[in-house]
Amino acid sequence: MHSLAFDVSHTLAGGLVLISLMMLYQDRLYSLLNVFALHALVLAFSVAWQAFIQDAPHLYVTAVIALVFKAIVIPVALHRIVKQLGIHRDIESAVGIGPTMLAGMGLVALSLVLMLRVTSDADPLAREDLAFALSVVLLGLLVMVTRRNAVSQVVGFMSLENGLVLAATGAKGMPLVVEISVAFSILIAFIVIGIFLFRIRERFDSVDVSALDDFRGERR
Numbered sequence: 001m002h003s004l005a006f007d008v009s010h011t012l013a014g015g016l017v018l019i020s021l022m023m024l025y026q027d028r029l030y031s032l033l034n035v036f037a038l039h040a041l042v043l044a045f046s047v048a049w050q051a052f053i054q055d056a057p058h059l060y061v062t063a064v065i066a067l068v069f070k071a072i073v074i075p076v077a078l079h080r081i082v083k084q085l086g087i088h089r090d091i092e093s094a095v096g097i098g099p100t101m102l103a104g105m106g107l108v109a110l111s112l113v114l115m116l117r118v119t120s121d122a123d124p125l126a127r128e129d130l131a132f133a134l135s136v137v138l139l140g141l142l143v144m145v146t147r148r149n150a151v152s153q154v155v156g157f158m159s160l161e162n163g164l165v166l167a168a169t170g171a172k173g174m175p176l177v178v179e180i181s182v183a184f185s186i187l188i189a190f191i192v193i194g195i196f197l198f199r200i201r202e203r204f205d206s207v208d209v210s211a212l213d214d215f216r217g218e219r220r
Contacts (some may be wrong), residue, residue, distance in 0.1 A: 006051040006125055009170075012046035013132035016166060017108060019140035020159060021211045024104050028090050029082055029151060033075050040070030043162045050129075050169045059169055066165065081153060090108050090215065092148040104139055111135040129170025136163030 019039045026032040044067035093100065093134030115131035122130075142159025144153045 006050075006128070008049055009046070009053070009125055011126055012042060012049060013129050013166060013170075014135050016046065016162065017132050017135045017139070020136050020143075020163075021101070021104050021108075023143055023155065023159060024139065024146070025097060027093070029091060029149070030079065031156055032091065032152055033078050033082075036159060037071050037163060039159055040066055040075075043165060044071060046166060047169045053125075062169060064163075066099040070158065070162070071148065078151060078154070091152050093146050094148055095146045100142065104142055106133045107138040107142060111138060126170050130167055131161045132172060133167035136160070136166060139163075143193045174186070 013140040016039065019035060019042060022035050023032060023039070026035055034126045044063045047059055047066055048063040051063060053055065069072065094105075115134050117126055119127045119130055137160050140156050140158075140163060143156030143159065147153055
């Protein structure tokens with residue numbers, strides 16, 4: 001059972017890292033939103049598996065929240081925002097796809113080396129989850145840094161939070177109230193970001209954040 005628990009957890013957490021790398025490769029908004037929905041779906045399965053092997057029923061609530069809100073509600077809402085605002089479907093990148101993918105692979109290697117050394121005395125299952133979770137967090141940050149479109153930056157922020165949930169559920173003893181608070185905080189942040197998207201679109205007729213640099217006179 002221990003070997004099976006380790007193998008399944010390893011596969012699901014590794015799948016999250018792989019899907020995060022897929023996000024870096026996307027150059028179309030709709031495909032990026034679909035990949036993000038897949039990311040949240042795998043996270044829900046991962047959390048549900050942690051609930052099973054840890055015998056922690058409250059984690060099933062976290063898995064349901066990830067499935068309903070992150071895999072369904074938020075991607076559908078972002079699809080509607082893109083359609084309603086008439087946002088350009090192509091994603092402009094600050095850096096090319098090739099260097100971005102190389103940076104992503106470097107961050108994954110850095111996360112594995114760092115976390116496996118720091119947590120050398122911890123349970124092997126927790127060590128793997130924390131290493132993969134840090135990779136997902138860093139790749140989410142990389143998406144935010146390398147994309148100029150505000151919607152793609154929202155997706156990067158949400159995938160970053162998925163990594164935090166993976167880390168929290170991999171470590172035993174996290175209270176349910178904390179998990180629910182984090183989930184609703186993210187939902188509120190998403191609503192606020194959606195309002196800002198509408199405001200940016202009204203003001204600049206675009207959601208490309210480079211328009212903000214032009215407005216501030218920081219780009220010549």
